[in-house]
Amino acid sequence: MTAPGSVGIVTPQTMRFEEPLPLASGASLAAYELMYETYGELNAARSNAVLVCHALNASHHVAGHCEGQDKSLGWWDNMVGPGKPVDTNRFFVIGVNNPGSCFGSTGPMSVDPASGRRYGSRFPVVTVEDWVNAQARLADRLGIERFAAVMGGSLGGMQALSWTLQQPRRIAHCVAIATTPKLSAQNIAFNDVARTAIQNDPDFHGGDFYEYGVKPRRGLGVARMIGHITYLSGADMAEKFGRLLRHKDYGYSFGIEFEVESYLRYQGDKFADYFDANTYLLITRALDYFDPARAHGGDLVRALAGAEAKFFLASFTTDWRFAPARSREIVEALIANRRDVAYAEIDAPHGHDAFLMDDPRYHRAVAAYFDRIGREVGA
Amino acid sequence: MTLRVDLKLIAEWIAAGSDVLDLGCGDGALLAHLRQARDCRGYGVEIDDGHVLECIRTSVNVVQADLESGLRMFGDDMFDVVVLSQTLQAMHNTEGILREMVRVGRQGIVSFPNFGHWKHLLSLTGGHMPVTPQMPYQWYDTPNIHLCTPKDFEILAAKLGFAITGRALLAGGQPVAWAPNLRATLALYRFEGR
Numbered sequence: 001m002t003a004p005g006s007v008g009i010v011t012p013q014t015m016r017f018e019e020p021l022p023l024a025s026g027a028s029l030a031a032y033e034l035m036y037e038t039y040g041e042l043n044a045a046r047s048n049a050v051l052v053c054h055a056l057n058a059s060h061h062v063a064g065h066c067e068g069q070d071k072s073l074g075w076w077d078n079m080v081g082p083g084k085p086v087d088t089n090r091f092f093v094i095g096v097n098n099p100g101s102c103f104g105s106t107g108p109m110s111v112d113p114a115s116g117r118r119y120g121s122r123f124p125v126v127t128v129e130d131w132v133n134a135q136a137r138l139a140d141r142l143g144i145e146r147f148a149a150v151m152g153g154s155l156g157g158m159q160a161l162s163w164t165l166q167q168p169r170r171i172a173h174c175v176a177i178a179t180t181p182k183l184s185a186q187n188i189a190f191n192d193v194a195r196t197a198i199q200n201d202p203d204f205h206g207g208d209f210y211e212y213g214v215k216p217r218r219g220l221g222v223a224r225m226i227g228h229i230t231y232l233s234g235a236d237m238a239e240k241f242g243r244l245l246r247h248k249d250y251g252y253s254f255g256i257e258f259e260v261e262s263y264l265r266y267q268g269d270k271f272a273d274y275f276d277a278n279t280y281l282l283i284t285r286a287l288d289y290f291d292p293a294r295a296h297g298g299d300l301v302r303a304l305a306g307a308e309a310k311f312f313l314a315s316f317t318t319d320w321r322f323a324p325a326r327s328r329e330i331v332e333a334l335i336a337n338r339r340d341v342a343y344a345e346i347d348a349p350h351g352h353d354a355f356l357m358d359d360p361r362y363h364r365a366v367a368a369y370f371d372r373i374g375r376e377v378g379a
Numbered sequence: 380m381t382l383r384v385d386l387k388l389i390a391e392w393i394a395a396g397s398d399v400l401d402l403g404c405g406d407g408a409l410l411a412h413l414r415q416a417r418d419c420r421g422y423g424v425e426i427d428d429g430h431v432l433e434c435i436r437t438s439v440n441v442v443q444a445d446l447e448s449g450l451r452m453f454g455d456d457m458f459d460v461v462v463l464s465q466t467l468q469a470m471h472n473t474e475g476i477l478r479e480m481v482r483v484g485r486q487g488i489v490s491f492p493n494f495g496h497w498k499h500l501l502s503l504t505g506g507h508m509p510v511t512p513q514m515p516y517q518w519y520d521t522p523n524i525h526l527c528t529p530k531d532f533e534i535l536a537a538k539l540g541f542a543i544t545g546r547a548l549l550a551g552g553q554p555v556a557w558a559p560n561l562r563a564t565l566a567l568y569r570f571e572g573r
Contacts, residue, residue: 331452335457336454342441369435372438
């Protein structure tokens with residue numbers, strides 16, 4: 001029985017690519033595989049395809065459940081499904097796991113065909129642009145000439161934005177949520193602390209820990225704790241935890257005394273169970289490097305001049321990781337280029353994480369925009 | 380779709396093919412009309428969630444922002460026309476927004492209720508702040524904090540160095556010929572910075 005609004009049980013698929021993928025670094029990725037899922041039906045005109053790009057710790061599994069796994073709800077299930085803002089009754093939605101990630105696409109845990117050993121530290125550094133190139137190849141193979149929309153939040157929004165520059169003819173609408181045209185020094189600093197925690201873990205072994213049968217769990221956990229703090233707003237944390245203690249009184253010790261400590265440790269441990277340390281390094285580096293204006297002397301207006309898509313952007317008032325001002329930079333540059341844009345600044349309490357939450361004002365705006373896309377592309 | 384009467388007049392003041400910025404664009408009706416009837420390209424600025432949603436639904440370009448924080452998002456001379464309809468009287472920073480309008484646009488157009496209307500005077504004579512269909516608020520809950528008369532506006536425009544290039548004083552959507560300062564309910568001005 002399928003719950004209303006759910007795409008139901010989904011099965012991931014694998015696409016294998018024999019032709020190496022040239023990367024921004026100058027290196028290339030030899031034969032590789034991409035994991036992806038699709039929801040809804042591609043229409044006869046092939047005009048209703050929507051690509052959903054994932055952020056740091058998510059995957060191709062955007063919506064629905066995996067067979068036999070109760071806790072396997074897709075990471076954007078509240079956004080994608082029948083009757084949901086991205087309505088799978090109208091759109092053919094694709095979720096893809098990016099190369100370098102750790103959810104089935106070729107990444108550091110995969111075996112390098114050249115050496116017969118896991119890539120580990122030898123996995124090449126990948127960028128947002130490299131991911132878009134990989135996604136475009138998947139689109140080729142799926143017979144999708146042009147996406148009705150490419151969408152994503154945070155790092156996913158960067159990919160959607162990059163699509164409009166790398167493949168301007170192949171994207172009708174860019175839907176970029178809680179994103180930024182480039183990381184700030186503060187953003188990079190947080191990433192650096194996270195990477196340092198991983199790299200300093202004795203179990204990291206320079207990235208080749210697989211061969212030692214260990215995992216840098218402590219470093220990965222700390223990385224997640226730091227990241228998690230930046231996803232929440234101060235007010236949100238105050239409301240969730242305040243200064244709540246786990247026991248009646250202070251224990252005058254350095255154990256876990258406050259609820260917020262307990263929560264963060266739990267998040268860190270959980271993350272260390274399922275995430276790969278090398279992937280964390282790779283993805284945070286891709287975040288650091290993203291800066292489409294860099295090739296244009298830092299001028300975002302010039303950088304976006306080649307975009308032909310129409311844009312929807314949204315940000316959240318309490319997001320201090322990628323604050324509304326960062327989205328406004330993009331909007332400003334789009335208007336200077338006379339591009340069509342709708343920008344919603346959502347008054348929401350949940351910080352950066354708000355883009356994953358079920359906020360009615362946010363979802364109504366996305367739904368209205370996708371309704372418009374549907375009318376334009378005949379979906 | 381019937382356009383609000385002041386918006387209809389504003390639209391007539393805007394040349395075909397203009398780049399238009401509509402401040403406090405509401406549901407985007409003026410921009411949708413200008414796009415369809417006059418081949419204009421435009422952007423709206425609006426703070427209200429419901430109105431932003433309406434703009435998205437009708438494919439009107441919209442930026443959700445508070446006008447009080449200015450128009451920093453927009454570069455100098457980006458627009459042919461900048462419109463501020465029935466919003467000036469609710470702005471805290473009245474002079475600021477007017478200066479910003481002529482910075483980002485070649486021409487500005489404003490409309491505002493005429494506080495000098497005779498009914499208002501009558502109301503005041505009777506000892507009460509005016510409450511009318513156009514301004515249906517009590518003194519303690521009104522958003523209209525900077526009310527003025529056409530003459531008052533012209534004095535401010537002169538102080539800001541604006542050249543007034545169009546003026547219409549209306550009642551019931553029609554121009555008022557006789558005693559307009561007393562009989563007009565709505566004032567429209569078009570101006571340029573010098």
